[in-house]
Amino acid sequence: MMNLPPTAQNTKASSWKARGQWLWSEYSVIVAFVVIILIASMLDSHFVSLDNLTNILRQVSIIGIISLGMTVVMLSGGIDLSVGAVLALLGALSVSVLNATQSVLLALLAALAAGAIVGSLNGLMVTKGRIPSFIATLGMMASARSIVLYFAAGGSLSGKAEGYTVIANTEWLGLALPVYIFLFMTLLVYVLMHKTRFGRYVYAIGSNEKAALLSTIRVNRVKMGVYMLCSIFVAAAAVVESSRLNSISSASSGLSYELDAIAAVIIGGTRMSGGRGKVIGTFFGVLILGVLNNMLNLMNISPYLQGLVKGLIIIAAVLLQKKEQQ
Amino acid sequence: MSDNGLHMQGIHKAFGGVPVLKGIDLTLRPGEIHALLGENGAGKSTLMNILGGILHADAGEISIDGKRIQMTDPRVSQQAGVRFIHQELNVVGDLMVYENIFLGAEWTDRFGFLRVEDMCRRTVELLGKMGATIHPKRLVRDLEPSYKQMVEIAKALLTDAKLIIMDEPTTSLTSYEVEKLMETMRTLRDGGVGIIYISHKLKEVLQICDRYTVLRDGQLAGSGLIRDTNEEELTRLMVGKSVGNEPRKETVRAEETFLEVSNLSSGKWFQGIQFALAKGEILGFTGLAGDGRTELFEAIFGCRPYTGEIRVKGQQHRLRHPRQALAAGIGLVPKNRKENAIIKDMSIMENLSLTALKNFQSKLLLDGKKESSAFERYRELLSIKVADPNLPIVSLSGGNQQKVVLAKWLEADPEILIFDNPTQGIDVGAKAEIYQIITELAKKGKAIIILSSELPEIMRLCDRVMVMYQGEITGELIRQEVDEETIMLYATGVKRGKQAG
Numbered sequence: 121m122m123n124l125p126p127t128a129q130n131t132k133a134s135s136w137k138a139r140g141q142w143l144w145s146e147y148s149v150i151v152a153f154v155v156i157i158l159i160a161s162m163l164d165s166h167f168v169s170l171d172n173l174t175n176i177l178r179q180v181s182i183i184g185i186i187s188l189g190m191t192v193v194m195l196s197g198g199i200d201l202s203v204g205a206v207l208a209l210l211g212a213l214s215v216s217v218l219n220a221t222q223s224v225l226l227a228l229l230a231a232l233a234a235g236a237i238v239g240s241l242n243g244l245m246v247t248k249g250r251i252p253s254f255i256a257t258l259g260m261m262a263s264a265r266s267i268v269l270y271f272a273a274g275g276s277l278s279g280k281a282e283g284y285t286v287i288a289n290t291e292w293l294g295l296a297l298p299v300y301i302f303l304f305m306t307l308l309v310y311v312l313m314h315k316t317r318f319g320r321y322v323y324a325i326g327s328n329e330k331a332a333l334l335s336t337i338r339v340n341r342v343k344m345g346v347y348m349l350c351s352i353f354v355a356a357a358a359v360v361e362s363s364r365l366n367s368i369s370s371a372s373s374g375l376s377y378e379l380d381a382i383a384a385v386i387i388g389g390t391r392m393s394g395g396r397g398k399v400i401g402t403f404f405g406v407l408i409l410g411v412l413n414n415m416l417n418l419m420n421i422s423p424y425l426q427g428l429v430k431g432l433i434i435i436a437a438v439l440l441q442k443k444e445q446q
Numbered sequence: 447m448s449d450n451g452l453h454m455q456g457i458h459k460a461f462g463g464v465p466v467l468k469g470i471d472l473t474l475r476p477g478e479i480h481a482l483l484g485e486n487g488a489g490k491s492t493l494m495n496i497l498g499g500i501l502h503a504d505a506g507e508i509s510i511d512g513k514r515i516q517m518t519d520p521r522v523s524q525q526a527g528v529r530f531i532h533q534e535l536n537v538v539g540d541l542m543v544y545e546n547i548f549l550g551a552e553w554t555d556r557f558g559f560l561r562v563e564d565m566c567r568r569t570v571e572l573l574g575k576m577g578a579t580i581h582p583k584r585l586v587r588d589l590e591p592s593y594k595q596m597v598e599i600a601k602a603l604l605t606d607a608k609l610i611i612m613d614e615p616t617t618s619l620t621s622y623e624v625e626k627l628m629e630t631m632r633t634l635r636d637g638g639v640g641i642i643y644i645s646h647k648l649k650e651v652l653q654i655c656d657r658y659t660v661l662r663d664g665q666l667a668g669s670g671l672i673r674d675t676n677e678e679e680l681t682r683l684m685v686g687k688s689v690g691n692e693p694r695k696e697t698v699r700a701e702e703t704f705l706e707v708s709n710l711s712s713g714k715w716f717q718g719i720q721f722a723l724a725k726g727e728i729l730g731f732t733g734l735a736g737d738g739r740t741e742l743f744e745a746i747f748g749c750r751p752y753t754g755e756i757r758v759k760g761q762q763h764r765l766r767h768p769r770q771a772l773a774a775g776i777g778l779v780p781k782n783r784k785e786n787a788i789i790k791d792m793s794i795m796e797n798l799s800l801t802a803l804k805n806f807q808s809k810l811l812l813d814g815k816k817e818s819s820a821f822e823r824y825r826e827l828l829s830i831k832v833a834d835p836n837l838p839i840v841s842l843s844g845g846n847q848q849k850v851v852l853a854k855w856l857e858a859d860p861e862i863l864i865f866d867n868p869t870q871g872i873d874v875g876a877k878a879e880i881y882q883i884i885t886e887l888a889k890k891g892k893a894i895i896i897l898s899s900e901l902p903e904i905m906r907l908c909d910r911v912m913v914m915y916q917g918e919i920t921g922e923l924i925r926q927e928v929d930e931e932t933i934m935l936y937a938t939g940v941k942r943g944k945q946a947g
Contacts, residue, residue, distance in 0.1 A: 315811045317803045324800060327791040333749065334780050334787065335801045335854070336768040395791040 148440070149389045153404045156411055164418045172414065174294055180410035181298035182357045182364075184403070186377055187384040188309045189353030191402040194385050195313070196346045197326040197394030198246060198253035202260035203354050203381055206238050207374035209268040210358035215277045215284075215368055222281045228359055235355025238264070239348035246347065247340040253347075261378070272370035279366040288364035298360045305353065310399045322346060326394025383430060384409050387437045408433070450511055451475040451640055452497075452609055457506035459492055466492050468664045469506070474609065474640045479631060481651040481672065482644045484661035485684055485901075490644055493661070494611050497642075498530050499523035510608065527608030531615060537594050539587035544569040546586050547601045572600040575637065576630040592623030596630060609640045614735075616650060628654050646734045648677045648938050660684055677940055678931075685901075685930040703760070704893040705776070705862050707746065710754035715741035716917035719754070723862065728884070728894040730908030732901065733937045738917035739897050740781065743864050747771045747778040758862065772801070777860035779851055781867035781897070787851045788839050795821050795835040798850050802858040824853035828883060845876025852883065863887065864895040869903060881907060901930045915939040 160167045186203050193200045210231045218227035238260065245256035279285070290297040313319035321342045324332040333339050362368040388405030390397025412433065416426050452474040459467040467489045474480050484490045495501040497508065499517040508515055510526050517523050537546050544565045553561040553568075569582040578596050580589065586597055595615060602610055612631075616624045631641055631654060645651055651658065652672060659669040660683040668683040705723040710716070716738040723729050731739045745752040748765035756763055758774045765771045768778070780786035789797055799806050799817050806816045821835045828849045832842060839847060848868065855863060865884065869877045884907060888894050898904050904911055911928050913921040913936035921936030921943035935941040 311811070317807065317812065320796065320800070320803060320812065323792065323796075324789045327789045328785075331780075331786050331789055332800075334747075334768060334778065335789075336772045336858070337800070338767065338769055395789070 147398075147401075149387065149401045149404045149408070152387075153408050153411075156408055160411055160415045163415065166418060167415065170294070172418075174296075174299070176407070176410045176414050177299045177302075178296045179413070180406050181296070181302035182361050183377060183380045183384065183409070184302040184406040185298075185305055185353055185357040185360070187381040187388075187402050187406050188305055188399070189350030190378075190381040191385050191388070191390055191397065191399060192309065192313065192322060192346050193253070193350045194382075194390050194392070195326045195394055195397055196322045196343060197329065198343070198346065199257065199382070200242065200347065200350050201254065201257040201378045202238070202242065202264055203350070204374035204377035205261045205263075205265035205268070206235070206351060206354050207358045207361060207377060208368060208370060209264040210234055210238070210355045211362035211368035211373055212268045212272055212277050212370060214355075214359050215279050215362050218284055219277075219280045224281070224283050224287070227284065231355040231359050232352055235352040235358075236348050238354075239351030240344060242351065243344035243347035247343050268370045272368075274371055276367045276369040279362070284363050285366045286363070288360050298364075301356065301360065305356070306399065306403050313399050318342065318345060323395055326391075327396065380409065380430075383434045386434055389437075392438075451478070453507070453509045454493070454497065455507045457493060457496060457508075458504045459489075459496060459501065460504055466664050467496075467503075470661065470664075470666055472659055474642060476608070476640050477635050477638045478657060479635055479641045479643055479655045481655040481658040482642050482661070483648075483651065483658060483680060483684055484667070488661040488684070489664040490661055491613070494530070494613065494642070494644070497523065497528060497611065499528075524605075527606055529602035529607045529610045531595075531598055531602060531610060531612045533614045535591070535594050535598055537586050537597055540585065542583045542585055543573075543580055543589075543597055544582035546597050547572065547604055549601070551604065568604075569600065572603050573597075575603065576600070576633055578630070590623060592626045595623075595627060599630065599634075603634075603639075607639060609642070610634070611642045611644070613644045614646065615643075616645065616647060624650065646938065648680055649940065651680070652677065677935070677938075681931050681934045681938075685934060704758065705746075705895075706755075706757040706760075708755045708757075710742070710745065710752055710756065712741065712745050712750055712752040714917070715750075716745075716914075719919060721912060721919065721922075723893045723895060725861075725893055726888050726891050727910065728888050728896060728908045730904040730911040731895065731897045731914060732899060732904050732911060732933060733914035734899065736916070737914040737937070739914050740866055741917075742914075743778060743866060743895070743897060747776060747864065772858060772860055775861040776864065777801075777855045777858055777862065778864045779848075779855055779866065779868060781870055783844070783847060783851065783870065788847055790838065790840045792839060793836045794832055794839050794842065794850055797839045798824065798835075798853050798857065801854050805857060820857060821853075824849075824856065827856075828853055829879065843876070845872045845879070848872055848876070848880060849883075852880070856887075861891075862893045862895070864897070866897040868896065868898070869900070901933055904928070904933075905930075913937050913943075 166172060186207070190200060190203065213234050214227045214231040217230040218224065221227070242257055242260055245251045245259075246253050249256065288296070288298055292300070313322065321332065321337050324335065324337060325339055325342055329339060361373060384405040385397070385402050386392065386405070387408055388397065388401030388403070390401060409430065412429055413426060416429060452472070454470065454472040457467050457470040458465070470489070470493055472493070482490050482494070492501060496503045496517060499520040499522050502518065508517055515522065515526050538549065541549065544562075547569050548565050553565050555561055566582040573580055573596060576596055576599065578593065580593055580596070586594060589597070599610070615627060628650075631643075635641060643651065643655055655672045657669065657671055658675065658680065660667040660680065662684060702725040703722050704725050707722070708720050710719040719742055721729070733739055741750060744750040746756060746765065748768045748771040756765060758776065763770065763774045765774065771778070784790070789800065792800075795817050798821055803812070806812055806820065808816070818835060824830065825832065830846050830849045830853070832846060839850060842850065868884070869880055872880065884894060884896070896904065896907055905928055908928070909925050911923045911933065912919050913923070913933055915937055916939065920939060921932075921941065923932065936943065
């Protein structure tokens with residue numbers, strides 16, 4: 121009786137306010153990207169050249185592909201620390217299969233299949249083993265790196281077959297093939313996360329796992345899918361990485377890629393605890409990191425300081441998210 | 447003599463214009479165990495929170511040992527010698543017994559080092575007062591619940607305590623442990639400490655307490671000496687006259703049985719549960735906190751391992767996941783909406799479509815048009831008041847959130863719908879609407895189960911009521927037999943019906 125008039129009035133006003141806040145929290149990363157682009161082009165005229173821009177895109181494509189998988193994992197409320205080490209492992213596997221069979225297709229398929237296996241191991245540890253994803257994938261990270269180091273005796277594996285390098289080094293319309301792969305995968309993950317049941321379930325689990333379970337979502341099955349997807353994306357990135365130089369280094373390939381990927385996802389506005397974030401945010405998060413690196417190079421700032429800038433940006437991004445939530 | 451102990455006089459308190467306490471008097475003499483009784487929402491906790499300085503009374507006086515005290519702050523109350531022992535234990539399992547007792551009040555020497563030996567000696571002393579011998583350096587984690595409770599009480603006694611409030615201290619204890627707690631209470635009483643004992647378990651109250659005060663709807667319903675009263679009288683005082691809610695008119699009962707449960711058990715939560723539910727029937731489950739009804743239906747919904755048989759329409763099912771329960775035709779609207787039912791990062795519409803998401807696909811992709819047209823349908827059907835279905839679910843009032851959760855389940859369309867505490871945190875108007883919806887569902891041939899501890903709700907909706915006590919069904923009442931007193935007797939385990947055994 122007494123509750124009706126006030127709520128009816130309030131909903132209109134608060135709905136606009138809530139809507140505005142929502143829009144800002146979902147798309148602030150795009151605003152940030154535009155601002156950084158503007159600053160960069162003011163600081164250095166060379167920045168806006170077509171050459172430089174396509175170069176940035178090519179540089180970020182590998183981290184970009186990994187970040188997409190990481191986004192899905194983080195939206196589900198988990199994390200995958202194993203991506204960098206698994207990239208080295210799968211890259212080595214891909215190159216070995218290539219050398220053994222002389223078939224690019226078989227190398228690619230082997231990497232993807234192995235990626236699916238690694239992902240399902242991660243998934244099993246998290247679901248059936250009830251191990252927190254941070255710990256499970258930390259274990260995977262150490263194991264994968266160790267296996268590849270042993271396998272390559274600490275050195276590099278080089279491709280000894282025709283055509284493998286084509287994957288990373290072909291250009292169409294001024295853009296390298298990895299860029300197309302990155303863009304295509306962005307689109308794929310966008311559709312998957314925003315237009316399919318799987319995506320909706322991932323968001324639901326990340327936001328409230330208990331309620332998701334009670335809404336009859338098969339939580340474990342979805343989580344398995346999430347970790348498998350991430351590792352399969354890493355497999356794709358591994359093929360691109362190893363084909364770029366026609367070799368993979370067991371010690372240094374993929375090193376600290378997990379940190380870059382997590383950084384891109386966080387900058388893109390995905391919440392650490394899951395349930396909130398956008399694929400398009402990660403896309404721009406990846407670009408922001410790429411543009412920053414590029415700017416620092418152009419301005420001749422020591423590469424040793426680039427980590428500092430990245431660190432500050434991540435912290436600023438998270439602080440901004442905290443503000444929005446209050 | 448009358449100045450000694452605690453006197454609360456004419457305590458008034460209102461929340462947002464709604465009076466919760468209407469002039470309560472409470473007197474506690476030193477060395478007395480005083481039972482504070484009343485149904486949920488009668489005002490017990492409000493009164494105790496005022497005594498503890500957590501809430502401020504709008505009017506009334508509190509004096510301890512003849513001194514008038516303004517309870518403006520929990521610390522004032524503490525200094526006056528009032529200690530609160532809450533229902534859930536506040537001990538740190540990974541610390542030792544003495545560390546827990548001295549937590550936040552550690553004794554140190556002049557260099558700032560801990561005086562461990564002194565603290566241990568004092569711990570032994572304090573526990574000895576209660577007739578317990580626990581090694582002060584044992585980990586609290588390894589103690590039985592009753593000993594944990596003693597640690598908590600010892601913490602209260604560390605500084606000079608005159609009055610201890612115990613809020614349902616026995617809910618998590620076994621009967622053996624309850625016995626030990628009672629010994630402790632007697633020892634304390636004989637040492638001159640006053641105890642206010644809040645409990646639903648009348649048997650225990652009659653066993654341990656000296657006097658009682660019963661609250662009902664914020665008013666004093668009665669007080670006196672325990673030895674002059676009995677369970678029936680206390681129950682009558684607590685319940686009073688039943689509230690004038692007109693009960694559900696017609697009772698439609700088809701002969702077809704939808705759900706049959708036999709010999710269902712799960713660990714310590716519930717044992718030997720047996721019941722049947724017919725098409726079009728509304729079956730209520732009620733009881734006090736810890737009666738196991740929520741766990742029982744979690745099991746029936748596939749969230750909890752169980753032994754026994756569940757048959758839906760004559761067919762046996764082994765339910766290991768909510769998805770299987772839904773496939774068998776069972777739906778559950780859980781209690782604690784915020785934790786269990788809504789996805790707060792999602793929009794209203796996304797929350798609605800979540801369970802039956804398959805219905806909203808075209809080819810393999812989700813179809814926003816199908817979602818919004820379904821939403822419009824339910825908005826009208828359930829009169830959900832909402833400006834824009836794309837807003838986050840948390841922008842809605844509790845009642846409207848609950849309607850969205852309901853709509854989610856109507857879209858999934860199970861034949862058996864379980865409602866756990868369906869009107870939790872919902873205002874009166876929305877409550878009536880939810881009741882209306884539930885009644886309509888039963889009329890349309892769904893089988894409904896209502897879990898609730900609100901007796902007026904049960905009486906208004908249900909054709910039949912099962913009363914549970916400590917994981918067992920102690921009574922089965924048909925609509926004509928249902929009254930609050932009878933239910934209370936079954937729910938406190940005083941009486942056992944035909945099902946018990």
